[in-house]
Amino acid sequence: MAPQLETPVEIGGLSLRNRLYRAPLLECAGNGPDAVDTLIADLEPAAASGAGLVCQGATVVRGPGGCAAPNMTYVDDPAFVEELSRLTDAIHDHGAAIAIQLEHGGLRSLETWHHGYRSEHPDLQQLAVSQPPRALRVLDRLGLLSYDPHVLSTDEVYELAADFGRSAKWATEAGYDIIHIAGANMGIVHQxxxxxxxxxxxxxxxxxxxLELVASEIRQRCGDVPLMTKVPAESATPPGVGPHLSEADAMKICERLxxxxxxxxxxxxGSVIWDMSIIKGEFPGRAWSDEGFSAGYSEAFGGPLRRRLAAAATWLDSRLYNYEPAWNSGLCRRVRERVDVPVLAEGGIRTRGEIDALLGTDCDLVGLGRPFYAEPRLPARLLEAPPETAVVCENCNNCTVPQAAGEPGVCRTPAVLAEAGRLRKAGAYDRLQSGESATQVDDS
Structure with a gap:
């Protein structure tokens, strides 16, 4: 009999109360004095409303540089990571577990694509696995990207792996339950x-x-802490661009890991380049046309003309990568047939019926990401729900593009926000736990 969403599950000996998790998102919390409070505000509602696991989004193991987007959080300072125990305590108080996703952007960092950041840090080089591929060097010559890479020596690769291990150690000491390696989305591990x-x-x-070396470094410092990673298949890569990882390659990688x-x-x-194959869905026209973000876009992309070129490229991407329900499910199913560890599925999962169809065949846990921008307490609606229950997210992507301008990830679509507000007033997100009052639920 297939497991239900409410069925407990284990990852590396860690027991989770159910199989629903908040997938990693960009929290844009930074490292300032309000960073921990921002993370708590973003992540605690998912735990309070019933998620079994909450994944903090990509956090960077080495600075300066290495951030793929503005206002990402660094975890290269043990004093700062120790402060994150307030976050892990808040998640644990609701009976959920928390994972931290460790990352370094490599060639996809701000120092490659963000013109304002590059101007402020002219001497900052990207960390690179190798010299940029020919296709990316062409974009550099056209002025659309800016490469000045430092190719890691063998010794430096070992040191970078040690940075992952050190950050993992500080994170587990701060109370994180799972170490999640950002192995996809064109970060340096993917590279x-x-x-x-x-x-x-x-x-x-x-x-x-x-990746094997990173796992060894983490095990040496953290013992048996549960360890997970994303694994990429570059099957959405545009024709003629390559070489790339096929789905067969990804399955072999999973077996090795x-x-x-x-x-x-x-x-x-996904693809070998940063494009809408990662998120799929509609062209975020509202976000691109919002005058409040224009200055931030111009700073990021290098002026009004390049801002418009970036918008045009996003429009083209939206035509190439239409929204597909549960678009990673086929790959997840094939991987699950070949490994004996839990397989987690995320990407385009939007209804309880889809979740029920995936569990036990395609995957062992189900994660949702962008829908949490509109519904921070989404688990309260999905757990113990009928199959027709659906998220209010419309896959319009207006939440994602403003992040290039340094804006936080929130839903900005009026119709979606109105529906979430209606559900909130109807009590759809109320979930009383032991020791929790109705006042506490309302205040959250």
């Missing part, structure tokens, strides 16, 4: 795995070797 980026001639020419000690895997499809 090691991808033949599009990796043309090394040392032991790390086998890019999975870097299980042997390397990873306790859970998150297979995802």
């Amino acid at each position: 090691f795995c991808s033949p599009f980026y990796n043309r090394r001639d040392d032991e790390f020419a086998d890019g999975v070797r870097f 299980e042997k390397a000690g990873f306790d859970a895997l998150v297979p995802v499809t």
Whole structure:
């Protein structure tokens, strides 16, 4: 019998109360004096409303540089990471577990694409697995990107893996239950795995070797803390661009990572470049036309003309990558048939009926991301719900584009916000726990 969403599950010996998790998102909390409070405000509602696992979005293991978007959080300072115990305590108080996703952007960092950041940090180089591929060097010559990479030596690769291990140690000491490696979405871990980026001639020419080394570093410092990672298949790569990771390649990587000690895997499809294959859905016209973001877009992309070019590229992407319900489910199912660790599915899952169809066949846990921007207490509606229950998110992507201008990830679509407000007034997000009062629910 297939498990239900409400059925408990284990990851690496850690028991989760159910199989619903908040997938990693950009919290844009930074490292300032309000960073921890911002993270609590973003993440605690998911735990309070019933999620079994809450994943903090990508946090960077080494500075300066390495952030893929403005206002990402660094976890390279043990004093700051210790403060995050307030966040983990808040999640645990509601009976949920929390994972932290460790990241470094490599060639996808702000110092590549954000013109304002590059101007403020002219001496900052990208960390690179190899010299940028030819297609990206063309974009550099056209002035659309800016590359000045530092290709990591073999010794420096070992040191970068140690940075992942050190950040993981500080995180577990701060109370994080799971270490989640950002192995996809074109970050540096993905770049090691991808033949599009990796043309090394040392032991790390086998890019999975870097993930194995990261796992070893974490195990040495953190013992048996549950460890998971995203695994990319670059199956959405535009024709003629490559080489790239096929779905067969991704399945082989998953088999190796299980042997390397990873306790859970998150297979995802995408491209070799940062595009809408990651999020799919409609062209975010409202976000691009909002005058309140124009100055931020111009700073990021290098002026009004380049802002318009970026908008046009997003429009084209939206035509290439239409929204598909549960778009990673096929890859997840094939991986699940070949490994014995839990497989987590995320990407385009929007109804309780889809969740019920996925569990036990395609995956063992189900994650949702962008819908939480409109419904921070979404689990209260999905748990113990009929199959027709659906999120209010319309996949319009107006939540994502403003993040390039340094704006927080929130829903900005009036119709969606109105429906979420109606549900809130109707009590759809109320979920009383032991020791919790109705006043506390309303205040959250």
